[in-house]
Amino acid sequence: MLRNPATVSTVVMESEWVFCGIFGITLSYHRNLAHRSLKLPKCLEYMFAYLGVLSFQGDPIFWVSIHRFHHQYVDSEKDSHSPIFGFWFSHMGWLFDSGYLIEKYQKRNNVEDLKNQVFYRFIKRTYILHISAYAALVYAYGGFTYLVWAVGVATTWGYHTTFLVNSACHIWGTQSWDTGDLSKNNWWVALVTFGEGWHNNHHAFEYSARHGLKWWQIDFCWYMIRFLEAVGLATNVKLPNEAHKLKKSSTSHNKFK
Secondary structure (H helix, E strand, C coil): CCCCCCCHHHHHHHHHHHHHHHHHHHHHHHHHHHCCCCECCHHHHHHHHHHHHCCCCCCHHHHHHHHHHHHHCCCCCCCCCCHHHCHHHHHCHHHHCHHHHHHHHCCCCCCHHHHCCHHHHHHHHHHHHHHHHHHHHHHHHHHHHHHHHHHHHHHHHHHHHHHHHHCHHHCCCECCCCCCCCCCECHHHHHHCCCCCEHHHHHHCCCCCCCCCCCCCCCHHHHHHHHHHHCCCCECCCCCCHHHHHHHHHCCCCCCC
């Protein structure tokens, strides 16, 4: 790192790919693919998904499957990354135990909607080629310095911001809704993840395209979705209604309280 100091151009490129990676994960993998919180034209859906591919967090089928299992078994022994197994395990330790995931879930049959699409099957089969080609192009363009900053640093930042939602947002923060789990709203995680830190909101209303439900809860991903909706590119944008909010706020069944 010290032998390859960042230049203005490498920092700009790194920032661009952090931005694109977060939106590739936050908007595409999470809100669009995992929860179907909105509908995009297929060309735009695939473009955003490809940004997620280049974030080095796995192919869409892998990522979405793990996330859907997380919601299905949240904060239980079958949850892939719950802090009930410890902070570091929930943060990233689970990624290094492939046997753990196989034991938990056996055959992953919760992503048939993606498996039925040629694009996502192709990306799954060729995932390593895409990220390798991207790294090679960055190196060819700017040498080792660009590779360190635009791939190494940007990817590491993207990893840990995503991991904080799995770990910190199930440990620190506040619960506005009675969700029966450990999910928390965490403002500082929300800032670095473009809105994903409003995690208790998300667990209360998994289908919602908006995570920052209050006007002061900053959710940059939601602002992008609103823009796409305004120009006619996002449709079927899902939001919680008042009856559902009332039900979640008045129910008292949280086993962790």
